[in-house]
Amino acid sequence: xxxxxxxxxxxxxxxxxxxTSPGAAPPADVPLVLVGRDGNRRTVVALDHIAExxxxxxxxxxxxxxxLVPGLAVIEADPAGDAxxxxxxxxxxxxFSPVVAADPPDGLVIETTGADxxxxxxxxxxxxxxxxxxxxxxxxxxxxxxxxxxxxxxxxFAGAPMVIVDGRVGRExxxxxxxxxxxxxxxxxxxxxxxxxxxxxDVASQPRAPLTQRFGPTLGHRLDQAFGxxxxxxxxxxxxDLVEVRRAxxxxxxxxxxxxxxxxxxxxxxxxxxxxxxxxxxxxxLLFTRVDNRVEAIRVGTGQPVRDVRQLTRLLxxxxxxxxxxxxxxxxxxxxxxxxxxGERQAVSPVIEEPVVDVAGLxxxxxxxxxxxxxxxxxxxxxxxxxxxxxxxGALDPDDGAAWHDHWxxxxxxxxxxxxxxxMALLPDHPPNWFRWRGVRRRVRRADGPERVFGExxxxxxxIATARDYFRVEDDAGERYWLxxxxxxxxxxxxxxxxxxxxxxx
Numbered sequence: 418x419x420x421x422x423x424x425x426x427x428x429x430x431x432x433x434x435x436x437t438s439p440g441a442a443p444p445a446d447v448p449l450v451l452v453g454r455d456g457n458r459r460t461v462v463a464l465d466h467i468a469e470x471x472x473x474x475x476x477x478x479x480x481x482x483x484x485l486v487p488g489l490a491v492i493e494a495d496p497a498g499d500a501x502x503x504x505x506x507x508x509x510x511x512x513f514s515p516v517v518a519a520d521p522p523d524g525l526v527i528e529t530t531g532a533d534x535x536x537x538x539x540x541x542x543x544x545x546x547x548x549x550x551x552x553x554x555x556x557x558x559x560x561x562x563x564x565x566x567x568x569x570x571x572x573x574f575a576g577a578p579m580v581i582v583d584g585r586v587g588r589e590x591x592x593x594x595x596x597x598x599x600x601x602x603x604x605x606x607x608x609x610x611x612x613x614x615x616x617x618x619d620v621a622s623q624p625r626a627p628l629t630q631r632f633g634p635t636l637g638h639r640l641d642q643a644f645g646x647x648x649x650x651x652x653x654x655x656x657x658d659l660v661e662v663r664r665a666x667x668x669x670x671x672x673x674x675x676x677x678x679x680x681x682x683x684x685x686x687x688x689x690x691x692x693x694x695x696x697x698x699x700x701x702x703l704l705f706t707r708v709d710n711r712v713e714a715i716r717v718g719t720g721q722p723v724r725d726v727r728q729l730t731r732l733l734x735x736x737x738x739x740x741x742x743x744x745x746x747x748x749x750x751x752x753x754x755x756x757x758x759x760g761e762r763q764a765v766s767p768v769i770e771e772p773v774v775d776v777a778g779l780x781x782x783x784x785x786x787x788x789x790x791x792x793x794x795x796x797x798x799x800x801x802x803x804x805x806x807x808x809x810x811g812a813l814d815p816d817d818g819a820a821w822h823d824h825w826x827x828x829x830x831x832x833x834x835x836x837x838x839x840x841m842a843l844l845p846d847h848p849p850n851w852f853r854w855r856g857v858r859r860r861v862r863r864a865d866g867p868e869r870v871f872g873e874x875x876x877x878x879x880x881i882a883t884a885r886d887y888f889r890v891e892d893d894a895g896e897r898y899w900l901x902x903x904x905x906x907x908x909x910x911x912x913x914x915x916x917x918x919x920x921x922x923x
Contacts, residue, residue: 418584420539421651422527422567424510425558430463430499432555434492435576437502443490446500450862451494452479462494466556496522507654511754513542515702515714516653518662524572526565528651532716537790543579565651566643567591570598570617588644592618605632617643637733650710650736660694661752669708669745676737676746681730688724697722697759701732706742706748713740719781720813722759727751728778734784780812797821801870803831803919804819825868826889828899828920838900842916847905848888852900854918859892869905884911889922 426432430451435442443449448468450461459479471486483489500521507519513536516528529542536542543559550557560571562576562582567590571580574594582590591598594617597606609632614620617640620628641647655661662683670676680703691698699722705713717732784792793809797819800806806821821827840852848864866888872880887901899920904912 419528419530419563420561421565421568422514422529422543422546422559422561423520423565423572423886424527425569426523426550428463428465429503430494431465432494433499433502435465436554447488447490448473448486449490449492450479451492453496454492462496486893499523500862504654508656511654511656512557512700512704513546515704515716515754516651516712516753518651518654520569524569526569526651527807528712528714530714532714536605536874539581540579543581547578564643564645565649566600566639567645569600570594570643574598575754588621591643592616592621596620599636601639603635605636607658608632608762648709648711650712653704653712653714655752659752659754660687660690660696660756661688661750663748663750665748666746669747671742671745673737674740676740676749677734677799679749680733680737680751681726683749684733685726686728687751687753688726691724691753691756691759694756695758696753697724697751698729698756699723700753700755701729701733702750702752702754704750704752705742705746706749706750707743708745709743711743713742713746715740717781717785718755719777720784720811721777722757723777723781724759728781731778732781735782736785777813784812800873802873803827803870804835805873807831810848825887826922828897829923830921831920832919835901835919838916838918840900840916842886842902842906845888846866848890849900849916852890852898852916853916854898859894859896859898861890862893863891865889867902870901882908882910887919 431449434449434451435445446467448471449465450468450473451463452459453462454460460474461473461477461479461482464473466476468482468486468489473482473486479491483491488697500519503521504518507517507525510517510525510527511565514529514532518526520526524610529539534536536545539561543561546559547557558572560568560575560582562568562571563584567582570591571582571594574597596609596614596617596619599617599620607618620636621640628639630690638647642649664679664683670679681703683703687698698719700716700718703715707713715733715736717729717736719732723729742866780792792812794812796810796814796817798808799819836854838852838854840849842849846867848866849861851858851860853859867886870885870887872883874881884905885901885903886905889897889898890900891897898918899922900916900918902914902916903913904914906914
């Protein structure tokens with residue numbers, strides 16, 4: 418099932434100006450409009466949210482806008498610069514999917530079929546997109562659907578920052594959106610409104626022939642694209658300095674074994690090109706252009722730079738079964754969309770030294786099957802606070818030499834969050850006599866402690882006086898637990914003086 422993401426940047430011209438030319442842009446609290454010429458008139462072509470809240474709108478004469486909002490910042494629009502920046506943004510978005518294209522004047526289209534699992538699923542991927550742009554000071558809205566037309570309409574007119582359109586209710590989801598969501602000419606939208614057609618559902622419920630006779634074939638074509646009756650292929654953007662090889666076929670191919678054979682040939686050619694440049698692939702995109710102009714794609718990644726033909730071919734061949742060749746494939750393109758420097762490696766002599774077991778290939782296979790975010794290892798962090806002393810890193814990330822201190826034992830299992838327990842302790846420095854955890858009361862037979870851990874005042878002002886006293890305790894059944902009191906047992910400013918269970922010893 419095809420899934421397409423439409424990313425809409427409703428204030429792309431003004432957001433881009435503030436981000437890329439902060440010296441030319443007014444302060445963030447000053448209303449801003451960009452103006453251009455409409456015949457002999459100067460009109461507003463873009464505006465920020467402050468100007469819109471003040472009552473201005475696109476298409477308004479510039480003189481009227483200045484009269485309505487004193488102190489309005491007026492800057493000439495740069496449509497060519499906006500378009501060029503949108504193309505560069507599409508190249509940046511290749512990290513999310515191998516099939517990305519600009520959707521002028523203010524959006525991107527991303528085909529994520531088979532790639533969303535690499536980012537934690539559709540919802541996580543969309544949230545990540547919105548957060549990335551918000552962190553850059555840009556407003557963004559995003560939607561995913563089975564077709565480009567449906568995603569485009571939902572992103573711009575559904576009224577939510579993030580929309581997921583289920584393919585089973587695609588028509589129902591679009592029915593209530595305005596007809597302008599079909600990407601029609603402005604004059605066509607006005608004529609439809611005059612005739613009483615306000616929503617996509619109003620138009621879709623009418624016989625097609627009279628509408629085609631009145632408005633031409635474009636209206637029906639847009640409806641068919643939105644509903645998936647007619648395909649709308651995405652022509653992916655490509656960076657000019659991309660390392661890429663391709664193979665065109667005079668006769669379309671489609672058999673899996675044939676596709677696998679030519680995949681191996683493309684990998685060999687790409688690795689030769691990478692070797693000339695001293696690079697190794699970290700991410701490969703294999704694109705299949707079908708005879709109906711639809712593009713199918715495979716994306717694989719590696720934990721380290723690689724240009725081993727067998728390893729890369731194996732990764733790509735394992736995903737060929739996900740490709741739908743349709744009526745045939747007439748073009749294959751293989752690109753290293755992420756490459757890093759990789760020097761020559763000296764061969765290891767089995768006589769002189771024992772070869773090191775390399776698990777990189779296995780990790781790459783698992784990461785591409787399960788998702789890169791699901792494969793990780795733990796690394797120590799310089800912190801005395803237990804929950805901050807661990808970090809997740811990539812499975813193949815280099816070891817920086819850091820290690821956990823061993824002068825105080827640590828439990829083999831640390832709870833995701835400390836859990837509140839009932840307990841009784843005689844004195845501030847004494848361990849508890851008993852504690853109740855998850856409804857079960859346990860009597861303490863042996864204990865060791867306290868180990869005092871202070872707050873990290875250089876990170877948060879609230880931790881200037883905080884402290885924890887940790888104890889290792891053993892119950893009647895021989896089970897060992899890691900308890901702590903929040904505070905020093907005497908001064909209220911050091912903590913709540915409540916007890917928590919933080920870990921379990923194996």
